[in-house]
Amino acid sequence: MVKKIKIQLGSVQETLLLPLMARAKDAQDRNPILSDKEAIKLIERLDVDQDKLLRNLTEIGILGLCYRASKIEEAIQTFLQKYPNGKILDIGAGLDTTYYRCDNGEALWYDLDMPDAMQLREQLLPPPNKRVTYIHKSMFDYSWIDDIGDISNGLFITIPGVLPYFKEEEVSTFLSTIASRLKGAEVMFDIISQFGKFFVDMRIKGAGMKAAHLQWGILEANKITYWSRHIELIRTLKIFENSAVQRAKSISTKIMMRANQAMDMTQLVHLRFR
Ligand SMILES: C[S@@+](CC[C@H](N)C(=O)[O-])C[C@H]1O[C@@H](n2cnc3c(N)ncnc32)[C@H](O)[C@@H]1O
Numbered sequence: 001m002v003k004k005i006k007i008q009l010g011s012v013q014e015t016l017l018l019p020l021m022a023r024a025k026d027a028q029d030r031n032p033i034l035s036d037k038e039a040i041k042l043i044e045r046l047d048v049d050q051d052k053l054l055r056n057l058t059e060i061g062i063l064g065l066c067y068r069a070s071k072i073e074e075a076i077q078t079f080l081q082k083y084p085n086g087k088i089l090d091i092g093a094g095l096d097t098t099y100y101r102c103d104n105g106e107a108l109w110y111d112l113d114m115p116d117a118m119q120l121r122e123q124l125l126p127p128p129n130k131r132v133t134y135i136h137k138s139m140f141d142y143s144w145i146d147d148i149g150d151i152s153n154g155l156f157i158t159i160p161g162v163l164p165y166f167k168e169e170e171v172s173t174f175l176s177t178i179a180s181r182l183k184g185a186e187v188m189f190d191i192i193s194q195f196g197k198f199f200v201d202m203r204i205k206g207a208g209m210k211a212a213h214l215q216w217g218i219l220e221a222n223k224i225t226y227w228s229r230h231i232e233l234i235r236t237l238k239i240f241e242n243s244a245v246q247r248a249k250s251i252s253t254k255i256m257m258r259a260n261q262a263m264d265m266t267q268l269v270h271l272r273f274r
Helices: 013-027 037-044 050-082 098-102 115-124 144-148 168-181 194-206 221-227 242-247 251-263
Strands: 087-091 108-113 132-136 155-159 186-192 231-238 266-273
Touching: 013 037, 013 050, 013 115, 013 194, 050 087, 050 098, 050 155, 050 186, 050 194, 050 242, 050 251, 050 266, 087 098, 108 115, 108 144, 115 132, 132 144, 168 221, 168 231, 168 266, 186 194, 194 251, 221 231, 221 266, 242 251
Parallel strands: 087 108, 087 155, 108 132, 155 186
Antiparallel strands: 186 266, 231 266
C-alpha cells in the first residue's frame, strides 16, 4: 500500500484542503459542477480525515467552492479567447487544478504559493510542461512580478480563497501595489461580507484549522476602487445563482443560499488594472 503524505503546513496554507475536498466530493456526484477527477486522486494521497473535512464543509460549502472555481474558469476561458498566448497567474494556488481544465496549449501558467504549500504541490502535481512555472514565494514578496515578466500578451490573475485571510490594510496595500505595476492585467478573487465571515470561519475552525482566521470582510466591491486610481471594477458575480439553489439537495442549504444571495455574503470580483 502506498504511504499517505502527512500534511505539515502553516495555518493558512492548510486551508488548501477545503477546496480540494470540495472538488473531490463534487467529482463523485452524478451531475458534477467541475468533474475534477484529479482532486479525487490528490486527496487520496494525503493523510487527512476526509469525513471531518466533509462534515464541516457541509453541502453549501462544497457547492460554494465548486461554483467559485467554475466561475473563475469561465472568466479564464473568455480571457484566453481574447489572449490565447497570454499569461495566467494563480496566487495562493494550493492544489488548484484549473490548468488541467482550461489549458489551450499556448498560454503560460504561473502558480504562486508559500514555499511549504508549493513544495506539497511540486510533490503531488509537478509542473506538467515548460509552459507551467511554480513560484515558491509569498504574494507579499513582490519579486514575483519580475518572475512573471512581460505581460504585453495579457495577464489574468486569480486569487481564490486567499485575500479574506489578511487584514484590510494588507489587502489594500497588496492590490494597490500590483495594480500600479501590472497595468492592463485582469484580476478575479472572492470577497466575503462581515456577516458571511462568521459562518465560513466557523466551518474552517470546525475542520480543525483553528489558527486560520478570516480577517477582511467587505460588502461593496466598488470600495476597492477607492484604494488606487489604477483599479477599475469590471463586474461582481454572485457565487450562488438560482440554478445553484435548485441543485442543492437539502432545504437548509437552499435557505442559506437564498440568504447568501440576498445579503451578498460571498461574491466574486473582477477587476482591471489601468
Ligand atoms: C483556502 S486555500 C485556497 C487554495 C486555492 N486557491 C484553491 O482555491 O484551491 C488558501 C491558499 O492561500 C495560500 N496562502 C496563504 N498565505 C499566502 C501568501 N502570503 N502568499 C501566497 N499564498 C498564500 C495558502 O498556502 C493556500 O494555498
